[in-house]
Amino acid sequence: MIRSVLKKLAEIIIILVVLSFFVFVLLYIAPGDPAEKRLTSQGIVVTKQVLDAERERLGLLKPFLVRYGEWLFSVIKGDFGVSFKDDMPVAPKLYKGLVNTCILAFSSLMLSLSLSFTLGVASAVKKDGIFDHIVRIFSFVANSLPNFLISVLLMYFFCIKLDIFPVIAAGDLQGLVMPVLSLAIPMTGRFTRQIRAEILNRMNEDYVTGMKGRGVKNRYIILNVVRNSLGHIFTIVALQIGTLMGGSVVIETIFRWPGIGKLVMDSISARDYPVIMGFVLIMGAIYVVVNSLSDVLDRTLDPRISE
Amino acid sequence: MKEKTILNVKDLSAAYEDAEVLSSVNLSLKKGEMLCIVGESGSGKSTLLRTVCGDAQIKVKNGCVIYGDRDITKLKSCERQKVLGTKIGYIQQNPWGAFNPLRPYSIQFRETLKSHKKKYDAEKIAELFSILGLKDPESILKSRPYEMSGGMNQRIAIAASFILGPELLLCDEITSALDVTTASAVTDELLKLKKETEVTIVMVTHNIGIAANIADRIAIMYKGQIVECGERDKIINAPEHEYTKRLLADVPQLEY
Amino acid sequence: MIVFAAAVIIMTLFAGVFAPNDPYKTSATVIRTAPCADYPFGTDNLGRCVFSRVLYGGRTTIAATFFLVFVSFAIGTVIGMVCGYYGGIADRIFMRIADITLGFPQMVVAIAVAGILGAGMKGAMIALGITMWISFARLARSHTYSIKNEAYVKTVLFTGKSDFYIIMVHIFPNLMGPVLTNALTQIGTTMIGLSGLSFLGLGIIPPTAEWGSMISEARAYIQIAPWSVFYPAAATIITIIIFNYLGDVVMDYREAG
Numbered sequence: 172m173i174r175s176v177l178k179k180l181a182e183i184i185i186i187l188v189v190l191s192f193f194v195f196v197l198l199y200i201a202p203g204d205p206a207e208k209r210l211t212s213q214g215i216v217v218t219k220q221v222l223d224a225e226r227e228r229l230g231l232l233k234p235f236l237v238r239y240g241e242w243l244f245s246v247i248k249g250d251f252g253v254s255f256k257d258d259m260p261v262a263p264k265l266y267k268g269l270v271n272t273c274i275l276a277f278s279s280l281m282l283s284l285s286l287s288f289t290l291g292v293a294s295a296v297k298k299d300g301i302f303d304h305i306v307r308i309f310s311f312v313a314n315s316l317p318n319f320l321i322s323v324l325l326m327y328f329f330c331i332k333l334d335i336f337p338v339i340a341a342g343d344l345q346g347l348v349m350p351v352l353s354l355a356i357p358m359t360g361r362f363t364r365q366i367r368a369e370i371l372n373r374m375n376e377d378y379v380t381g382m383k384g385r386g387v388k389n390r391y392i393i394l395n396v397v398r399n400s401l402g403h404i405f406t407i408v409a410l411q412i413g414t415l416m417g418g419s420v421v422i423e424t425i426f427r428w429p430g431i432g433k434l435v436m437d438s439i440s441a442r443d444y445p446v447i448m449g450f451v452l453i454m455g456a457i458y459v460v461v462n463s464l465s466d467v468l469d470r471t472l473d474p475r476i477s478e
Numbered sequence: 479m480k481e482k483t484i485l486n487v488k489d490l491s492a493a494y495e496d497a498e499v500l501s502s503v504n505l506s507l508k509k510g511e512m513l514c515i516v517g518e519s520g521s522g523k524s525t526l527l528r529t530v531c532g533d534a535q536i537k538v539k540n541g542c543v544i545y546g547d548r549d550i551t552k553l554k555s556c557e558r559q560k561v562l563g564t565k566i567g568y569i570q571q572n573p574w575g576a577f578n579p580l581r582p583y584s585i586q587f588r589e590t591l592k593s594h595k596k597k598y599d600a601e602k603i604a605e606l607f608s609i610l611g612l613k614d615p616e617s618i619l620k621s622r623p624y625e626m627s628g629g630m631n632q633r634i635a636i637a638a639s640f641i642l643g644p645e646l647l648l649c650d651e652i653t654s655a656l657d658v659t660t661a662s663a664v665t666d667e668l669l670k671l672k673k674e675t676e677v678t679i680v681m682v683t684h685n686i687g688i689a690a691n692i693a694d695r696i697a698i699m700y701k702g703q704i705v706e707c708g709e710r711d712k713i714i715n716a717p718e719h720e721y722t723k724r725l726l727a728d729v730p731q732l733e734y
Numbered sequence: 735m736i737v738f739a740a741a742v743i744i745m746t747l748f749a750g751v752f753a754p755n756d757p758y759k760t761s762a763t764v765i766r767t768a769p770c771a772d773y774p775f776g777t778d779n780l781g782r783c784v785f786s787r788v789l790y791g792g793r794t795t796i797a798a799t800f801f802l803v804f805v806s807f808a809i810g811t812v813i814g815m816v817c818g819y820y821g822g823i824a825d826r827i828f829m830r831i832a833d834i835t836l837g838f839p840q841m842v843v844a845i846a847v848a849g850i851l852g853a854g855m856k857g858a859m860i861a862l863g864i865t866m867w868i869s870f871a872r873l874a875r876s877h878t879y880s881i882k883n884e885a886y887v888k889t890v891l892f893t894g895k896s897d898f899y900i901i902m903v904h905i906f907p908n909l910m911g912p913v914l915t916n917a918l919t920q921i922g923t924t925m926i927g928l929s930g931l932s933f934l935g936l937g938i939i940p941p942t943a944e945w946g947s948m949i950s951e952a953r954a955y956i957q958i959a960p961w962s963v964f965y966p967a968a969a970t971i972i973t974i975i976i977f978n979y980l981g982d983v984v985m986d987y988r989e990a991g
Contacts, residue, residue: 197846198850311982312975315922317929317930318930319929319930319933319946319949320967320971323956323963324967327956327963331957377570377575378574378577378578380575381568381569381576382577382590384567384568384576385576385638385642386558386560386561386562386563386642387559398581399580410836412839413838413840413841413842414839416842417839417840417841417842417844420841420934421934425953435849438849439849439936447846450845451845451846454839454842458839458842472580475579475580
């Protein structure tokens, strides 16, 4: 157990180092000179003299690996450099955005998990009934809806036509409703389908027949099946974290939710590299850590899964 | 001697989706007897047991199974749940097929008993365990099925069936997945339990040798039909049907 | 559903025949006209015909999707077959990479690529392709592995046929079924991804007609001209549903048979 956790930990660290190297290389091969970009984005007239001084100041004249090492070291300390746009440190902006993104992502994840868990289990138990058919149609359609479309349509009907919710999510509770729904609807569709399939699959295991043969009540049988699928359901959820992150970038941009996704979209047009690099690193790290955790959890819940 | 019939299979035909597996099976069970159903794989012997248990995948085309004045193939699922376990027990071939492999036995015993509104009685479980040759019941109850051997699991499955005190126990090749010595030990223990409780047992097996050892009566199944059924000695010593003769001729003999 | 799918493909493939107007011709006199005989879906902010733009936009989306799925399919299948057939260290390294990248946030990759190389269809395709080929490779690998270990393939090996012969004659045709099914199910997902990236301005660059970017542009004046959002939205939803449904049907059919 401890050995496998340590192994996982080592794996996470290796992946993160590779990821950081990848991000750094991307910046390195990016067309144009960072010093020049930085100066132009601040509106300074570029001359040879200014440019050389700027390069020296940014440490661009050092060898590649030294620069990577220095950058990685400062990132580990939590310093993501300064923004090209306003010379302010990037880290506080990223963290602030990250907190808001987490609020959004976590709320929609909870909403869609609780919904899809109930729907998925219920429709699997009552397979081929009316309820199952309704759930299947709902989850199929919801899964086919791109979240940007849902948010545009929700915005039109609820914010403009009915005027119930504000168009711009100011970061308060009321502003959270529309973005959360936009993220949660397609995710609920996806989870419901996967959870239903998982439960149905596990209903076919031999021990279910055995329990029925002893006249064990259906309620207990379902509880046993659900308990055994939990590990796998966590994995399903963890694999969707990537989609959730992507979705939150879209939703934050549409509703102007002050999260990390909106921050990075604003930075792309400005070519504000430190923000983009920080975003990619943080998102990659979250993805890798969440998936490793779900893997460990899956193995703890079902010790039969061997290496 | 007039014996009470507890289960009566009348002219039963059943099918999985399209393929007919049982065709006009007739069989009656006397209280307290041990009946062995012998046949090759695909002969429909397991399907017969599953039909009695009410497997949802099997469609009854014709006939009925009478148990206590009722056709139990037509029970609603909640009524069936009450009959299964306390009246009719069922144990299957897969030794890991009785319990959820990931949860301790004790919890699963509790769930089984609670389903029939019975109290969890540690002493009674310990008693059953000792007849079945299971030592240290407490530590066994704390462990989980996936950690245990097949023989252990099958013994505990038998215990779980007997704790409900069924009138009739259906055993579907319960020793086939075990190695030879374990299999005969489990069979002996099952016979010991049968003596104490006077339960009626239907044992499905493909091995006529086992049937010759333990059965009171033997039914031979072939291609979805019962071709011959009678007292053990009559079937073993004076078989009538061609297939029974072939089965008996194929029993391997030890040569010295 | 196949009929619907064919209809969508034909309508968009021959957009030039069906489109009543030039999708790029702006006209100051017919700005934001409601749907009428001349403009069945109305016009947008620049007086362009929404119906024609939906048809041409469909061509962009569907062509890009098919291209991307095909390239991922080709690359993934080849790599998967090679890994599954030969095994060894390369295979193990590949499996590790596949495990990690399987659900890696496409949007994050897209943002990294777009942020550094600039927005464009190329970046969007790279971002989506980087995770998609993995699903093909995994599938091809596991099937190759099991086919390779089947008795008849082993028998063929003893007759001295080359590895290439075995892969092409015995393995490739046998894994086409599952891999093509995967390709079909990926179409819907890819459309969602591509139009989402275009919506954000990370994919197609306007004025090229594309559903995601049309919706994004028209969103600003949705109150005045809702039709310029609704029609491309409806086209997107219907197309995705058609392809997802086809994918489901084929998947169920394969599982049942």
